[in-house]
Amino acid sequence: SQKIEQNSEALNIQEGKTATLTCNYTNYSPAYLQWYRQDPGRGPVFLLLIRENEKEKRKERLKVTFDTTLKQSLFHITASQPADSATYLCALDIKRGSQGNLIFGKGTKLSVKP
Amino acid sequence: DTAVSQTPKYLVTQMGNDKSIKCEQNLGHDTMYWYKQDSKKFLKIMFSYNNKELIINETVPNRFSPKSPDKAHLNLHINSLELGDSAVYFCASSLGTGKAQPQHFGDGTRLSIL
Numbered sequence A: 001s002q003k004i005e006q007n008s009e010a011l012n013i014q015e016g017k018t019a020t021l022t023c024n025y026t027n028y029s030p031a032y033l034q035w036y037r038q039d040p041g042r043g044p045v046f047l048l049l050i051r052e053n054e055k056e057k058r059k060e061r062l063k064v065t066f067d068t069t070l071k072q073s074l075f076h077i078t079a080s081q082p083a084d085s086a087t088y089l090c091a092l093d094i095k096r097g098s099q100g101n102l103i104f105g106k107g108t109k110l111s112v113k114p
Numbered sequence B: 001d002t003a004v005s006q007t008p009k010y011l012v013t014q015m016g017n018d019k020s021i022k023c024e025q026n027l028g029h030d031t032m033y034w035y036k037q038d039s040k041k042f043l044k045i046m047f048s049y050n051n052k053e054l055i056i057n058e059t060v061p062n063r064f065s066p067k068s069p070d071k072a073h074l075n076l077h078i079n080s081l082e083l084g085d086s087a088v089y090f091c092a093s094s095l096g097t098g099k100a101q102p103q104h105f106g107d108g109t110r111l112s113i114l
Helices: none
Strands: A005-006 A010-014 A019-024 A032-038 A043-049 A056-059 A062-067 A072-077 A087-097 A101-102 A108-113 B004-007 B010-015 B019-026 B030-036 B045-052 B054-056 B065-070 B073-078 B087-092 B110-112
Touching: A005 A087, A010 A019, A019 A087, A019 A108, A032 A062, A032 A072, A043 A056, A043 A062, A087 B010, A101 B045, B004 B087, B010 B019, B019 B030, B019 B087, B030 B073, B045 B065, B045 B073, B073 B087, B073 B110
Parallel strands: A010 A108, B010 B110
Antiparallel strands: A005 A019, A019 A072, A032 A043, A032 A087, A056 A062, A062 A072, A087 A101, A087 A108, B004 B019, B019 B073, B030 B045, B030 B087, B045 B054, B065 B073, B087 B110
């Protein structure tokens, strides 16, 4: 069956450390993968998109990798800050004809302690 | 200057009632979506419209009927509400229907069925 899993429901780290979140999937062949941030009571906010032929993408303190052989994406936040505390969602961009369709993981709740 | 706005933010109603949720985007996007986020936090696509035309219709009870009067608006009408309809409903929009399109979300409508 098709599954998308984010490694843990919650991740607690100390300020200044690097947070690494994992997204694994089975029986999908996404051409793209997206990461979103969701704060309590708010809608998801787009962070980064990576294509299947890209190994790595960076934006400021954020880095995403995409390994289509392992069927895995890693999301890194370097020099983490308490303001980075939120739930992070990965989403597979699945082709339906010419239409993109996002399949979301359940998310990992990140808490950064000062 | 809100990009994607939904009303109401909270909706508490009795089982069996009919209710509507409205969504508007001022981003000039062609594609709009409705998602449901249940108590387990999974975000699942319900419908997708492109330029007022239905593109995606997932396995959703036909008590749910989307309506797009123009490409900036996508409303969701729900008939005969059931307990299992309690969830947060998110509206989103994207530039087009193709893959690799970041989606912009509203802040959700929290529907509670008594």
